[in-house]
Amino acid sequence: MENAEGAPQTGTVPLRFCPNSNDLLYPKEDRQNKRLVYFCRNCDFTAAASDSCVHRRTISHSASEIxxxxxxxxxxxxxxxxxxxxxxxxxxxxxxxxxxxxxxxxxxxxxxxxxxxxxxxxxxxx
CATH class of the missing domain: 2.20.25.10 (N-terminal domain of TfIIb)
Structure with missing residues (x-):
């Protein structure tokens, strides 16, 4: 989801897409450089991750929940x-x-x- 300015809402993890094929980028560990990267399964494109979070689930409970x-x-x-x-x-x-x-x-x-x-x-x- 995005806010009015087109930026991701706070607390969400944005989907990343390959600029070459428009396919979804998948997270992967770059063990040699000890960092997280995103890669395309259809071409050689990779991009360094700006954040180490790849998935976030927010669970809200109400006080009256039983x-x-x-x-x-x-x-x-x-x-x-x-x-x-x-x-x-x-x-x-x-x-x-x-x-x-x-x-x-x-x-x-x-x-x-x-x-x-x-x-x-x-x-x-x-």
Whole structure:
């Protein structure tokens, strides 16, 4: 994106094009001179980079943004399982567990494999 004067907006990385073929220039390390250069894949054109940044991603978060939690995490194959906890509703002894940031800090949560009941680990041993 460019501003009204045709210059790149602050925080953006401009695309560079070959003056010979109008093809996109690609970043490459010049190991001998220890610097970044841009090169054309269709001709011998190279240009020294004026900046070492080749890609920038800006992520903005609002203060009211909340991380979404899946309602049913029982089928998530990436979550670990425990066979040492007991569901208070159905007495099944297997649950998946995951941690999540709460107002109290990091908390450990369980979800029963059988009935889907969720509970927060209180740290007490029964």
């Amino acid at each position: 991380t979404a939690v899946l309602h049913d995490v029982r089928t998530d194959p990436t979550l670990p399982h425990s066979k040492d906890v007991q569901c208070a509703l159905c007495d099944t002894k297997e649950a998946v567990f995951f941690s999540q940031t709460t107002t109290e800090g990091m908390s450990l949560f369980f979800q029963c494999i059988s009935c889907g009941h969720k509970w927060k680990d209180t740290g007490s041993v029964a």
